[in-house]
Amino acid sequence: MIEGRSLVEPEDFSLSEMESLFSLAEKIEKDEKYLRECLKGRLLATLFFEPSTRTRLSFEAAMLRLGGNCLGFAEPGSSSASKGESLADTIRMAASYADAIVMRNPKEGAALLASRYSSVPVINAGDGGHHHPTQTLTDLLTIRRLLGNIENITVGFCGDLKFGRTVHSLAKALSRYPKIKMIFISPAELVLPEYIKSILVKQKVQFEEREGLEESMNELDVLYMTRVQRERFFNEDDYIRLKDIYVLNGEKLSLAKKSAVVLHPLPRVNEISVEIDDDPRAAYFKQAKYGMYVRMALLASILGAI
Ligand code: NCD
Secondary structure: OOOOOOEOOHHHOOHHHHHHHHHHHHHHHHOOOOOOOOOOOOEEEEEEOOOOOHHHHHHHHHHHHOOOEEEEEOOHHHOHHHHOOOHHHHHHHHHHHOOEEEEEEOOOOHHHHHHHHOOOOEEEEEEOOOEOHHHHHHHHHHHHHHHOOOOOEEEEEEOOOOOOHHHHHHHHHHOOOOOEEEEEEOOHHHOOOHHHHHHHHHOOOEEEEEOOOHHHHHHOOEEEEOOOOHHHOOOHHHHHHHOOOOOEOHHHHOOOOOOOEEEOOOOOOOOEOHHHOOOOOEOHHHHHHHHHHHHHHHHHHHOOOO
16 A cells, blocks of 8 residues: 555555556556546645656646646746755645655655645655656566566666766665666766665665676667766766767667667667667667556555555
8 A cells, every 4th residue: 555655665555556657657558537536636846956748748648637736846046945945944834735745856765855845745746857757667567568567677878877866766775676687887976876786785786887888788688778867976087088978879779689678768868869769679768658557556556546
């Protein structure tokens, strides 16, 4: 039962709770009318202190499709944060107007703090370079839908593994599933943070760190590409030097297994060439759509409509 609970990090839910969300999302995908109107009269506050396309729109679409409504802001300049209001006060207010809060914030730990001040569930839609648990639900549902289950697979993560919050959340979440091997492909400056690696070690996950993408292609069941996170760099020159270090094109994809799945949380910049968009292995647009279904399942469950 996840009714009334916040989602700050992926492991706030047990594997069986996530499994129930995935089955519910699949039911909604098959019959888009299922659960329609179940959140009639309920309100979701969407507080986005950082840019977003998919996460915000898919949450809003999810809430509206379930019969509920949304209120909120898409940039902090239009909220009282720009007048110096503390996050705690903004959250107390939003919690008094809405039944649940979805928040994206540039500060690591902001979602945890918000969940402590809120009288309604808080869903973390990204806190700085830390975590992004609903993207993880999206990624896991996509893997489950396209590969049949989430076990006994090799997952390659490629790009900005240092600042990429979707990578941190997904690696941590996958470490709870059986027989997952992870290969982390990045330049030395953008390797996975130590705290995530120590979780993997503790969970006895088999993993390797490498710099080359081509040499890894034929081993992977899932390739998770990521954008270099410009907004989290201190130095623009470093960003420019690193931004195009990996570009997945047709030639590199030809080295992959026929059954491989290419994921990307999006937005992409240059790291996936548009020439592979029609390849059956390119699943990133499907993934974005699954994101809406799993957020419908999440909202219906957290708000106790099911
Ligand atoms: C990601 C994010 O915001 O962390 N986008 C998303 O929510 N789908 C990835 C990114 O911005 O690179």
